[in-house]
Amino acid sequence: MLTANRESPPAAVGRGGMKKELPEHFKDYRQVWVFIEMERGQVHPVSFELLGKGRELANKLGVELAGVMLGPPGEATRSAVAEAFAYGADLVYLVKAPLLTDYRNEPFTKAMTDLVNGYKPSILLLGATTLGRDLAGSVATTLLTGLTADCTELDVDSDGSLAATRPTFGGSLLCTIYTLNYRPQIATVRPRVMAMPPRTDKPVGLVIEHKLSIIEEEIITKILGFLPDGQSAKANLAYADVVVAGGLGLGAAENLQLVKNLARAIGAEYGCSRPLVQKGWMPPDRQIGQTGKTIRPKLYITAGISGAIQHRVGVEGADLIVAINTDPNAPIFDFAHLGIVADAIRFLPALTEAFTRRLSPHSRDKLAS
Numbered sequence: 001m002l003t004a005n006r007e008s009p010p011a012a013v014g015r016g017g018m019k020k021e022l023p024e025h026f027k028d029y030r031q032v033w034v035f036i037e038m039e040r041g042q043v044h045p046v047s048f049e050l051l052g053k054g055r056e057l058a059n060k061l062g063v064e065l066a067g068v069m070l071g072p073p074g075e076a077t078r079s080a081v082a083e084a085f086a087y088g089a090d091l092v093y094l095v096k097a098p099l100l101t102d103y104r105n106e107p108f109t110k111a112m113t114d115l116v117n118g119y120k121p122s123i124l125l126l127g128a129t130t131l132g133r134d135l136a137g138s139v140a141t142t143l144l145t146g147l148t149a150d151c152t153e154l155d156v157d158s159d160g161s162l163a164a165t166r167p168t169f170g171g172s173l174l175c176t177i178y179t180l181n182y183r184p185q186i187a188t189v190r191p192r193v194m195a196m197p198p199r200t201d202k203p204v205g206l207v208i209e210h211k212l213s214i215i216e217e218e219i220i221t222k223i224l225g226f227l228p229d230g231q232s233a234k235a236n237l238a239y240a241d242v243v244v245a246g247g248l249g250l251g252a253a254e255n256l257q258l259v260k261n262l263a264r265a266i267g268a269e270y271g272c273s274r275p276l277v278q279k280g281w282m283p284p285d286r287q288i289g290q291t292g293k294t295i296r297p298k299l300y301i302t303a304g305i306s307g308a309i310q311h312r313v314g315v316e317g318a319d320l321i322v323a324i325n326t327d328p329n330a331p332i333f334d335f336a337h338l339g340i341v342a343d344a345i346r347f348l349p350a351l352t353e354a355f356t357r358r359l360s361p362h363s364r365d366k367l368a369s
């Protein structure tokens with residue numbers, strides 16, 4: 001399927017057979033940019049994943065890959081810039097100002113749109129995090145250009161335009177979206193959808209500094225303080241190496257304890273399929289899949305999950321998928337590496353006991369590292 005952001009005039013044939021004619025001034029828009037997201041001094045790893053994908057796109061286009069760093073003066077920003085180079089950026093656009101210490105939409109949108117207007121990237125990628133989604137939407141609307149959210153694949157066509165693929169119709173179809181008449185082409189990608197590139201020993205490169213042209217009095221949003229993280233915010237599924245998840249096949253909320261017990265025994269994070277969140281059996285940040293977290297663990301153990309496409313797209317990056325299901329024809333067995341046809345209510349305690357017997361605390365930590 002092919003969709004276009006805004007009206008679509010014909011000429012060159014793109015993916016899916018749609019004809020495209022790119023305006024002459026698009027030649028002025030060249031580089032691939034990746035927003036380096038930093039919150040409270042920590043760079044979000046999705047920024048490095050996007051630098052990896054951005055490198056591929058930049059190489060195909062024969063252009064430079066740039067990181068965009070917006071942050072306060074100081075060590076955290078300096079080291080975020082160095083990390084951007086270590087993960088493959090050729091150059092970094094930097095806006096450094098105390099107003100950029102904590103994320104607020106107005107100064108970040110101003111900094112980013114000023115950079116885009118000044119240096120004209122062809123492609124701008126942001127993580128589909130809470131911060132990235134907020135920023136991408138306001139940057140795209142301010143610049144009057146297209147934004148394709150939650151992409152699962154990014155590529156460039158023979159004419160150099162970005163082919164941004166994402167699920168549609170409830171995840172049953174994939175569509176490839178082009179921004180035909182406007183630049184830059186903006187896309188967001190959720191954490192863990194793209195692979196983490198190797199880190200190199202190149203923490204230096206060209207830094208182009210730009211001044212922030214907004215003052216505190218022009219910013220409506222004020223930060224009064226930060227609330228401490230609630231318990232459910234502790235879920236770190238996206239970056240966990242071992243994940244155990246339960247589905248509707250567990251039959252009752254109390255049976256989720258079996259999943260949690262196994263997770264504790266092997267030092268894993270635990271999660272669930274969507275219906276369990278809808279039933280209120282688990283908090284939303286434990287949901288795995290298309291509308292939950294995308295995970296890429298070394299080991300993923302599922303119990304009582306059928307393997308619907310919306311769940312599958314969130315777990316396909318796992319190195320080893322072990323599925324426990326009573327139905328030998330369950331779709332999960334189409335993509336699990338190891339299938340166990342068994343009643344999870346009886347199998348999970350036995351598995352937990354076996355792991356507990358065999359794993360010393362030391363080897364448990366090793367499994368999870």
Ligand SMILES: Cc1cc2nc3c(=O)[nH]c(=O)nc-3n(C[C@H](O)[C@H](O)[C@H](O)COP(=O)(O)OP(=O)(O)OC[C@H]3O[C@@H](n4cnc5c(N)ncnc54)[C@H](O)[C@@H]3O)c2cc1C
Pocket residue numbers: 169170171246247248249250272273274275287288289290291292293303304305306307308309310311314324325326327330342343344345
């Ligand atoms: C727009 C949209 C977005 C969605 N996003 C997500 C998402 O992000 N994540 C997600 O997970 N789903 C998502 N869904 C829902 C998805 O389509 C499925 O409905 C859901 O994944 C099914 O959950 P489940 O596998 O737990 O339940 P079911 O499909 O009901 O499967 C239960 C499985 O348990 C097995 N079973 C039964 N008893 C036992 C037992 N005792 N031991 C072992 N196995 C047993 C059954 O054989 C069955 O295969 C989305 C749907 C839509 C339309």
